[in-house]
Amino acid sequence: MTDVLIIGAGVVGSAIARELSKYELDITILEKDSDIAEGVTKANSGIVHAGYNEKIGTLKGKLNREGNDMFDSLSKDLDFKFERNGALVLGFSEGDMVTLEELKKNGEELGIKGLSILDKEDTLNLEKNIKENVKGALYAKTSGIVSPYEMTIALAENAALNGARFKLNSEVTGIEKVDGFYRVKLKNGEEIEAQIVINAAGLYGDKINNMVSKNVLKVKGVKGEYLLLDKVSGKLTNKTLFTVPKKDTKGVLVTKTVEGNLLVGPNAEELDDVFDFSVTEEGSTEVNDKGLDLINEIPEKRIITAFSGIRPHIKSDFIIEEAKDSKNFINVIGIDSPGLTCAPAIAVYVKDLLKDKIELKEDTSFNGKRKGILRFNELSFDEKNEVIKENRAYGKLICKCELITEGEIVDAINRPLGARTVDGVKRRTRASMGGCQGVGCLIPIATIISRELDIPLNKVMKNNKNSNVIGFKED
Ligand SMILES: Cc1cc2nc3c(=O)[nH]c(=O)nc-3n(C[C@H](O)[C@H](O)[C@H](O)COP(=O)(O)OP(=O)(O)OC[C@H]3O[C@@H](n4cnc5c(N)ncnc54)[C@H](O)[C@@H]3O)c2cc1C
Numbered sequence: 001m002t003d004v005l006i007i008g009a010g011v012v013g014s015a016i017a018r019e020l021s022k023y024e025l026d027i028t029i030l031e032k033d034s035d036i037a038e039g040v041t042k043a044n045s046g047i048v049h050a051g052y053n054e055k056i057g058t059l060k061g062k063l064n065r066e067g068n069d070m071f072d073s074l075s076k077d078l079d080f081k082f083e084r085n086g087a088l089v090l091g092f093s094e095g096d097m098v099t100l101e102e103l104k105k106n107g108e109e110l111g112i113k114g115l116s117i118l119d120k121e122d123t124l125n126l127e128k129n130i131k132e133n134v135k136g137a138l139y140a141k142t143s144g145i146v147s148p149y150e151m152t153i154a155l156a157e158n159a160a161l162n163g164a165r166f167k168l169n170s171e172v173t174g175i176e177k178v179d180g181f182y183r184v185k186l187k188n189g190e191e192i193e194a195q196i197v198i199n200a201a202g203l204y205g206d207k208i209n210n211m212v213s214k215n216v217l218k219v220k221g222v223k224g225e226y227l228l229l230d231k232v233s234g235k236l237t238n239k240t241l242f243t244v245p246k247k248d249t250k251g252v253l254v255t256k257t258v259e260g261n262l263l264v265g266p267n268a269e270e271l272d273d274v275f276d277f278s279v280t281e282e283g284s285t286e287v288n289d290k291g292l293d294l295i296n297e298i299p300e301k302r303i304i305t306a307f308s309g310i311r312p313h314i315k316s317d318f319i320i321e322e323a324k325d326s327k328n329f330i331n332v333i334g335i336d337s338p339g340l341t342c343a344p345a346i347a348v349y350v351k352d353l354l355k356d357k358i359e360l361k362e363d364t365s366f367n368g369k370r371k372g373i374l375r376f377n378e379l380s381f382d383e384k385n386e387v388i389k390e391n392r393a394y395g396k397l398i399c400k401c402e403l404i405t406e407g408e409i410v411d412a413i414n415r416p417l418g419a420r421t422v423d424g425v426k427r428r429t430r431a432s433m434g435g436c437q438g439v440g441c442l443i444p445i446a447t448i449i450s451r452e453l454d455i456p457l458n459k460v461m462k463n464n465k466n467s468n469v470i471g472f473k474e475d
Pocket of ligand 1: 007041042048203266308312
């Protein structure tokens, strides 16, 4: 029997796994997909929100500030990129300026530091490409940017190194309450017994809850589409530019990403029952038009891809609690925005919920540090030569847009919880994330995966399901 079973290896499940791996516990994480961060976590804005707009007295308000505070040390310990680039919420009318003052006051009551109101001149001095008709801005210095999957993979790798057991391709199809524990059934017929179950299943958090609890819940998907531009366009703004938030959404933003691209989006479209990730002409147009309300140009020819993410909305606040009718079954669901920012603080909050359920004895062998994949292109000329002398695979360039070497790809495959698909390599190294979006390196990456994992090339997948990179008949 496992002590704690976590369902879902998104940023929330992975952060909880790492937090709990500080204690002498047997931890199992079940993930239906073939990699970490395949769900909501893989497609979002990547903003570490300052949190000025969250309601006082809510979990979001509390955990946003606490989570934001944790990013400096967490990113150092786990070696993922994080930059406190700051955010400007732009006002374009007198009414907007009143709202910005209210947001500042709300933020200060939540304990958020570094908030100030700027006039037009100071706003334009900070970012010269902002629309000339701006009246002023709320400047939030603590806002930051992060790669959501890089962060999540780092959390999961560190949890795994500290003994947490990740079982990928393991979809939960049923949960049985037995006397004092849970029997969790997987699609492949396997059953796992657990003392405590933590439901961190993102868009499917309602289904997992409804397998156990009579308090039936329903996730409403709210889709957001994005346009991603190249790194030349990333220089158009250093800060994250927001519009004045509406009732349920922060609106379309324009931001530099932590890797230096420009990201514009997301809009907000409520979905019916089907989680449809398609991108649409209307969505792209809406995002582009709303982005152009904030910034002078969004160069069409520099758009490299469009994508969408879906927010798992249940109610206005997160649900992080034991199900009322199911002892030791903890829901961590309805984690829509700002869930990425909150994840490290959610993990601590969940750990505290477990205090009176299971003994939390510190594991003295816990190692909270993790080394990320070498970023070869960021080395000096001499350092590059040294690395190549040690390992010639770093002398072979595979992704010519992002300048990623074979050495980095081999590391991404062979490290704990390593990549098993081309997209797994992409999210760990950025290979195929550049201007050509993999046209040049898809097959070379697949060939390396095939060699390293000793599987036929035609069995290498682009991503999760039946997405064979090449199709040919076996002899
Ligand atoms: C458009 C958009 C923009 C956003 N922008 C931001 C932002 O800028 N900043 C911010 O802080 N937050 C942002 N968020 C919110 C943030 O992305 C989410 O809160 C966070 O990623 C949720 O993570 P999660 O781990 O709960 O869910 P997920 O990442 O979806 O993880 C749940 C996992 O559970 C797995 N699973 C589901 N069912 C089963 C099953 N039956 N068996 C086994 N595994 C299962 C799934 O495959 C998935 O991997 C945004 C969200 C969206 C959609």
